[in-house]
Amino acid sequence: MTDVTLSLGKDDRGILPDRMIAALAKAGGIVPTMPFAPDQIQPASLDLRLGEVAYRVRASFLPGRTTVAERIAELTLHEISLSKGAVLETGCVYIVPLLESLALPDDISAAANPKSSTGRLDVFTRVIADRIRGFDQIAAGYRGPLYAEISPRTFPVLVRKGSRLSQIRFRHGHALLDAEALRALHAKERLVDSDDADVSQGVGVSVDLSGLGPGGLVGYRAKRHTGLIDVELRNGYTVPDYWEPVQARPDNALILDPDEFYILASKEAVQVPPDYACEMVPFDPLVGEFRVHYAGFFDPGFGYAGAGGRGARAVLEVRSREVPFILEHGQIVGRLVYEKMIARPDTLYGQGIGSNYQAQSLKLSKHFKG
Template sequence: MAQAFNANGSGILPDRSILALTKASHVRPSAPYVEGQVQPASLDLRLGPVAYRVRASFLPGPQASVEKRIEALRLHAVDLTGNGAVLETGCVYIVPLMESLALPADISATANPKSSTGRLDVFTRVIADRSRGFDQVAAGYEGPLYAEISPRTFPVLVRQGSRLSQIRFRRGETALDAVQLRALHARERLVDADDADLTHGVAVGVDLSGNFAGGLIGYRAKRHTGLIDVDLRGGYDVGDFWEPMSARSDNSLILDPNEFYILASKEAVQVPPDHAAEMVPFDPLVGEFRVHYAGFFDPGFGYAGAGGRGARAVLEVRSREVPFILEHGQIVGRLIYEKMMARPDTLYGQGIGSNYQAQGLKLSKHFRS
C-alpha cells in the first residue's frame, strides 16, 4: 500500500515534493531517476524500450486503454534499447514511458514537450489511459503514461531513457487571477515593457527588429537534412540544419506554409522563485500559425537571483496552409503564471545545468554555438 503523500496548500509541486510523491509510490519509475531528471517544478519523462509506429494519432477515450488502441493501430514495433532507433519524419509513434502514476485524489498533472524537443520540431504529447485530451492527467489517475512522437522536420535518433517530455503536478487552483498577476508584476516586473499587456496573462510579442542579435531575427529549418541524436549536446553545425534570417527594412516576416521557424520574443521575461509559468497560444483566430510547442517555464527562469537578466522566450513557429505576415511586436502568445506550493530547493539556472538561462535567440542544445 502506498505511503500517504502529505503536503499542505495549493500550487505547483516543487522538486522535493516530486521526490516525496515518488517515495510514496504515487510516481512509479521503472528505474531510478537520473541526474537532472527532477527539475524545479517538473519531472522529465523517459522513453521505454520500444516504440510502436501507428497509422494515426488517437485518443483512447473514457472507455479504452492506450494499449488496446495500439493493438488496433500498430504497424510495427521499433526497438529502442542499446543504440536506439531513428524515428522518421511524417510518422506517428507511441512509446510507453518509464514513469507510471498512482496519483492522490487531489493531485492532477499536465505534460509538455521539453524545450529542446520543441526546438527540433518534434511534435510530442503525453497520453494517459481513458483520457479525452492530450497532456492532461486527471487527479487520482492510476496507470501508465505514453508519449506520442511525430518528428516534423528532422529525423531523430532516440533510445530507451531519452527525455522528450516533462510533467507538472498540481493541487487545487494554481493560476493567478488578473489582480494577483498585476500585483506580482508590480513587485517583480515580470516583463521588461513599460506598457505590459497583462490581460489573461503576460502578452508576448515577436522580435523582428534584429536589435538583440546583431541583425538576426531567427532561423528557418532546412529540409532533407541528416538525423539528430536527441541525447547529443553540441554535436551539430547550425548551417547543416538551419538558414539564418536577417531583419527586413519593414520589420516583418512572411511565414511560408509548412515551414518551421525559430524566433524570439520582443520582451525579456522572468519567473520569480515562488511561481511557475506556461506559454499558451494568444488566439488561434488572429493568424494562420502555431507558436511554442514547449510551454513550461520553471521558477527562476530569467530571474536575477538565479543567474538571469531577464530572458527572451524562444518561439517555435510553424505556419499552416497559407502564407502569413508577422509584424514586429505582434502578440503571439501569453505567459500564464501559477503559484508554487513551495519554493523549489533549486531554481532554474542555479547550478543544475539549465541550457537556456538568460537566453536570447537560441537554437536547441544540440547545435554548436
C-alpha cells in the same frame, strides 16, 4: 497500490516543487521502472523517459474509453526496439511507453509538455494515458501507465531508452493567478521588461523582428532533407547544415511560408520569480494562421536575476498553417500564465542543474554548436 498522500491542506494550492516531487515518488505516486537519473527532477517538473520500444501507428489518437495498449494493438504498423537506439522518421507517428507510471492521490493532477529542446527540434510530442480525453492532461487520482506520442516534423531524430522528450508537472488545487493577482505580481517583480505590458489574460508576449543578432538576425528557418539529430548529443551539429538564417526586413515583418518551421524570439525579456511557475499558452487562435511554442513550461528562476538570469527572451517555435501569414514586429503571439508554487524549490532554474537556456536571447536547441 496503496493510497498515496502528501498531507497537503486545502490551502496548500499550487505546483509541487522538486522536493515534493521526490516525496511523491517515494510515497508511490510516481512509479519508475528504474531509478531516477540524478538530474531528472527539475525545480517544478519531472523529466519523463522513453521506454524500450516504439510503436509506429497509422494515426494519432486519444484512447477515450479504452486503454492506450488496446489502441496500440489496433493501430500498430510495426514495432521498433529502442534499447540500442533507433531513428524516428519525419511524417510518422510513434507511441512509446514511458518508464514512469503514476498512482496519483485523489487531490493531485498532472500536466505534461515537451521539453524546450524537443520543441526547438520541431518534434511534436504529447503525453497520453489510459481513458483520457485530452492530450497532456492527467486527472487527479489517475493510476496507470504513461505514453509519449512522438511525430518528428522537420528532422529525423535518434532516440533510445531513457531519452527525455517530455516533462510533467504536478498540481494540488487551483493556483492560476487571475488578472488582479497577475497585475500585482508584475508590479512587484516586473515579469517582463515592458512599461505597457498587457497582463489582462496572462502576460502578453510579442515577437521581435527588428534584428537581435549580428547582421540583423531575427531567427532561423529549418532546412528540409537534412541529416538526423541524436537527441542526446550536445553541441554536435553545425547550424548551417540544418538552419537558414532569417534577417530583418526594412518593414520589420516576416512572411511565414506554409508548413515551414521557424525559431524566433520574444521582444520581451521574461522572468519567473522563485515562488511561481509559468507556462506559455496560445494568444488567440483567431488572430493568425500559425502555431507558437510547442514547449511551454518555464521553471521558477527562469530569467530571474537571483538565479543568474537578468531576464531571458522566450524562444518561439513557430509553424505556419495552410496559408502564408505576415508576422509584424511587436505582434503578440502568446501569453504567459503564472501559477503559485506550493513552496519554493530547493534549486531554481539556472542554479547548477544543467539549465541550458538561462539568460538566453535567440537560441537554437542545445544540440547545435555556438
